[in-house]
Amino acid sequence: MTSTLENSRIAVSVGYDGSGFQGWQVQPGMRTVQHEIEKAFGLLCASEPPRIHGSGRTDTGVHARGQVFHIDPTRDFSPQRWQDALNGVLPEDIRVFSVRKVAADFHARFDAVKKQYRYYIFHAPVMPPELRGTRHHVRKSLNRVAMREAAAILQGTHDFLSFSANRGKPEQSTERTLSRMELTEQGPELCLIAEADGFMYKMVRQLAGALMRVGLGELAPADILKLLEQPERNHLAPTAPAQALFLWQVSYPEWKSNERI
Amino acid sequence: MTSTLENSRIAVSVGYDGSGFQGWQVQPGMRTVQHEIEKAFGLLCASEPPRIHGSGRTDTGVHARGQVFHIDPTRDFSPQRWQDALNGVLPEDIRVFSVRKVAADFHARFDAVKKQYRYYIFHAPVMPPELRGTRHHVRKSLNRVAMREAAAILQGTHDFLSFSANRGKPEQSTERTLSRMELTEQGPELCLIAEADGFMYKMVRQLAGALMRVGLGELAPADILKLLEQPERNHLAPTAPAQALFLWQVSYPEWKSNERI
Numbered sequence: 001m002t003s004t005l006e007n008s009r010i011a012v013s014v015g016y017d018g019s020g021f022q023g024w025q026v027q028p029g030m031r032t033v034q035h036e037i038e039k040a041f042g043l044l045c046a047s048e049p050p051r052i053h054g055s056g057r058t059d060t061g062v063h064a065r066g067q068v069f070h071i072d073p074t075r076d077f078s079p080q081r082w083q084d085a086l087n088g089v090l091p092e093d094i095r096v097f098s099v100r101k102v103a104a105d106f107h108a109r110f111d112a113v114k115k116q117y118r119y120y121i122f123h124a125p126v127m128p129p130e131l132r133g134t135r136h137h138v139r140k141s142l143n144r145v146a147m148r149e150a151a152a153i154l155q156g157t158h159d160f161l162s163f164s165a166n167r168g169k170p171e172q173s174t175e176r177t178l179s180r181m182e183l184t185e186q187g188p189e190l191c192l193i194a195e196a197d198g199f200m201y202k203m204v205r206q207l208a209g210a211l212m213r214v215g216l217g218e219l220a221p222a223d224i225l226k227l228l229e230q231p232e233r234n235h236l237a238p239t240a241p242a243q244a245l246f247l248w249q250v251s252y253p254e255w256k257s258n259e260r261i
Numbered sequence: 262m263t264s265t266l267e268n269s270r271i272a273v274s275v276g277y278d279g280s281g282f283q284g285w286q287v288q289p290g291m292r293t294v295q296h297e298i299e300k301a302f303g304l305l306c307a308s309e310p311p312r313i314h315g316s317g318r319t320d321t322g323v324h325a326r327g328q329v330f331h332i333d334p335t336r337d338f339s340p341q342r343w344q345d346a347l348n349g350v351l352p353e354d355i356r357v358f359s360v361r362k363v364a365a366d367f368h369a370r371f372d373a374v375k376k377q378y379r380y381y382i383f384h385a386p387v388m389p390p391e392l393r394g395t396r397h398h399v400r401k402s403l404n405r406v407a408m409r410e411a412a413a414i415l416q417g418t419h420d421f422l423s424f425s426a427n428r429g430k431p432e433q434s435t436e437r438t439l440s441r442m443e444l445t446e447q448g449p450e451l452c453l454i455a456e457a458d459g460f461m462y463k464m465v466r467q468l469a470g471a472l473m474r475v476g477l478g479e480l481a482p483a484d485i486l487k488l489l490e491q492p493e494r495n496h497l498a499p500t501a502p503a504q505a506l507f508l509w510q511v512s513y514p515e516w517k518s519n520e521r522i
Contacts, residue, residue, distance in 0.1 A: 017391040063391055083387075093390045126344075129354045130278040130324055130395050 007104040010082060011070045011252075012052075017093040018063040019133050019243065025057045033058075033094060037069070040089045045074045055108045055115070055250040059202070061242035063134065065118075066097065066249040070108040106252075114179065114251040116195045119208040120244045124188040135189075136208075136244035142190070142215035144183060150214040150221040151181045151192070153228070154207060161231035163207055164200035165239070174200065174231070181207070193248075202239055209238035268365040271343060272331045272513075273313075278354040279324040280394050280504065286318045294319075294355060298330070301350045306335045316369045316376070316511040320463070322503035324395065326379075327358065327510040331369040367513075375440065375512040377456045380469040381505045385449040396450075397469075397505035403451070403476035405444060411475040411482040412442045412453070414489070415468060422492035424468055425461035426500070435461065435492070442468070454509075463500055470499035 014037070022030040026038070034052060042049035054069040077085065079099040086096045122128075122135040123142055161174040180195035192211060194204050210227070213219040227235060275298070283291040287299070295313060303310035315330040338346065340360040347357045383389075383396040384403055422435040441456035453472060455465050471488075474480040488496060 015387075015389045015391075017393070019391075065389055087387065092393060095387050095390045097387050126276075126348065126356050126358050128276045128326055129356045130276075130280075132278070132353060134391050 007072075007101075008074070008076055009070055009072050009102050009104050009106055010079065010099050011068055011102045011106060011108060012082070012086070012099050013097045013250075014067050014069070015065045015095050015097055016063060016067070017133075018058065018061045020091075020093050021060065023058055023060045023062070024054055024067070033064075033067075034069075036091055036094055037086075040086055041071060041073060043089050044085050047074055050074070053108050055112045056199075056247075058247050059242055062245045062247065063243075064247040066116075067247050068108050068112070068250040068252075070102065070106055108250075111252050112198075112250050113253055114195055114197060115199060115247065116180075116193065116249040116251075117199065117204040118246045118248045119192040119194070119204060119240060120246070121190040121192070121212070122188055123190050133243055134246075136241050138190075138212065138215075140216055142212070143217060144185060144190070144215065146217070146221055147183050147211050147215045150211055150219075150224045151183055153221055153225050154178055154181045154211075158228045159231045160200065160203060160228070161233060162227040162235040163203050163210065165202040165206065176200070176203075183211070205240045205242065205245060206238070208240035208245070212240060213238060268333075269335070269337055270331055270333050270363050270365055270367055271340065271360050272329055272363045272367060272369060273343070273347070273360050274358045274511075275328050275330070276326045276356050276358055277324060277328070278394070279319065279322045281352075281354050282321065284319055284321045284323070285315055285328070294325075294328075295330075297352055297355055298347075301347055302332060302334060304350050305346050308335055311335070314369050316373045317460075317508075319508050320503055323506045323508065324504075325508040327377075328508050329369050329373070329511040329513075331363065331367055369511075372513050373459075373511050374514055375456055375458060376460060376508065377441075377454065377510040377512075378460065378465040379507045379509045380453040380455070380465060380501060381507070382451040382453070382469075382473070383449055384451050394504055395507075397502050399451075399473065399476075401477055403473070404478060405446060405451070405476065407478070407482055408444050408472050408476045411472055411480075411485045412444055414482055414486050415439055415442045415472075419489045420492045421461065421464060421489075422494060423488040423496040424464050424471065426463040426467065437461070437464075444472070466501045466503065466506060467499070469501035469506070473501060474499060 016033050021033050024033045026032055026035045037052055038049035052069045052071045082099040083096045120135045122131055122137050125139055127137040155178050157177040159174050160176050164174055176196050176198055178196045182193045184191045192208050277294050282294050285294045287293055287296045298313055299310035313330045313332045343360040344357045381396045383392055383398050386400055388398040416439050418438040420435050421437050425435055437457050437459055439457045443454045445452045453469050
């Protein structure tokens with residue numbers, strides 16, 4: 001990686017509460033995360049809102065704890081000053097966790113080597129109401145042993161066609177490496193952790209939906225294996241609700257770890 | 262305790278997300294928790310909304326995980342049916358956790374022997390934005406050793422006049438027994454747990470405010486001791502923000518434990 005004297009490129013790690021947004025990507029007339037962040041840079045740089053480049057989109061209602069974007073701002077602030085200035089002008093449902101200077105050819109999307117998503121399930125007869133914006137409530141009994149078995153089957157390199165909503169482009173590969181697919185449990189709080197080199201459109205929510213069907217006994221772990229071995233273009237995977245999904249972390253080769261909280 | 266054949270009294274444990282309410286108590290023209298619950302009973306009993314009797318009020322913005330009220334409904338449902346019916350008609354920011362039949366002279370307020378409140382602090386430079394409705398964000402370093410020392414001083418039977426906003430009624434006792442005042446810690450999540458036979462108006466938020474001042478080094482644990490030993494009617498305790506406070510549990514002699522989640 002080379003860095004020129006003129007390089008002002010920074011990579012920014014942000015969290016957002018997805019409830020108030022029509023997703024990440026700029027769309028005319030919609031309140032989106034990208035649009036709010038671009039407005040903030042425009043304000044701080046006294047310019048037209050510049051373009052920022054995210055690691056990828058997130059859907060309406062999906063939250064983030066560590067979405068990453070890059071930008072070449074026209075002002076040369078220190079990382080700490082950028083963080084403070086951005087948090088000063090951003091709406092309270094978007095927060096900047098960290099800012100770092102990166103090489104002029106760093107790209108938030110193309111350089112990402114791994115993404116981690118977390119899907120939060122509240123597994124109890126009644127859910128505390130203040131959690132309804134960030135958890136998916138499951139009243140019925142979930143067989144966590146079967147869910148773990150199915151999660152282990154999903155781990156690894158497979159054709160995930162059966163778990164993708166992107167069925168219109170047969171020329172694109174639907175092979176991905178799911179390096180981690182895990183169920184953690186803390187009392188009524190269940191969390192599905194999915195890590196991969198990349199995810200297709202709605203893939204995490206379809207994986208979560210399939211694992212919940214396994215937990216409810218509607219699918220067997222063997223059915224999951226079959227969906228991987230004989231990928232079905234027209235498989236109608238249930239898509240789990242958006243409000244329980246968090247883009248948790250995006251990893252880059254140069255960043256040994258994301259020092260998020 | 263006696264129970265007559267005509268006794269239909271039930272005690273109900275509810276949770277609510279305080280953000281959408283002007284507190285617990287019915288006030289004309291305001292959206293309050295009590296009003297919403299009374300409307301639900303009116304709907305289910307096909308009657309005028311009947312009066313419910315809470316264990317006490319909570320202020321605007323304060324949440325509950327185990328507020329308790331009693332009522333003598335005009336319909337004789339089983340506890341499970343009451344729970345399901347109420348959760349069917351209540352708005353989603355109020356949930357019924359449990360319903361039990363109680364004696365005809367059970368009183369949610371007068372029979373309560375202990376209340377537990379929890380005050381949640383997020384202690385980190387930046388707070389994940391989806392937590393802003395349920396946590397108080399503290400950026401600066403908090404000395405938790407000093408906070409624990411001060412919490413231990415507060416525990417026990419004392420005149421809590423210095424920590425009460427109710428200064429207008431000198432005839433009422435300001436002595437309370439704080440059976441538990443504890444700081445727990447899990448990463449950036451701090452929680453102040455306060456248990457007492459009763460709390461005065463804004464007392465928990467003033468205790469939390471004082472303990473945070475100790476954590477910030479603005480007060481010493483010895484100052485807390487002095488405020489207890491020489492109670493100050495005009496002490497201006499800082500009142501910690503409402504959105505981080507939860508009424509967690511109300512205990513009654515007959516109930517061995519509240520089987521909340």
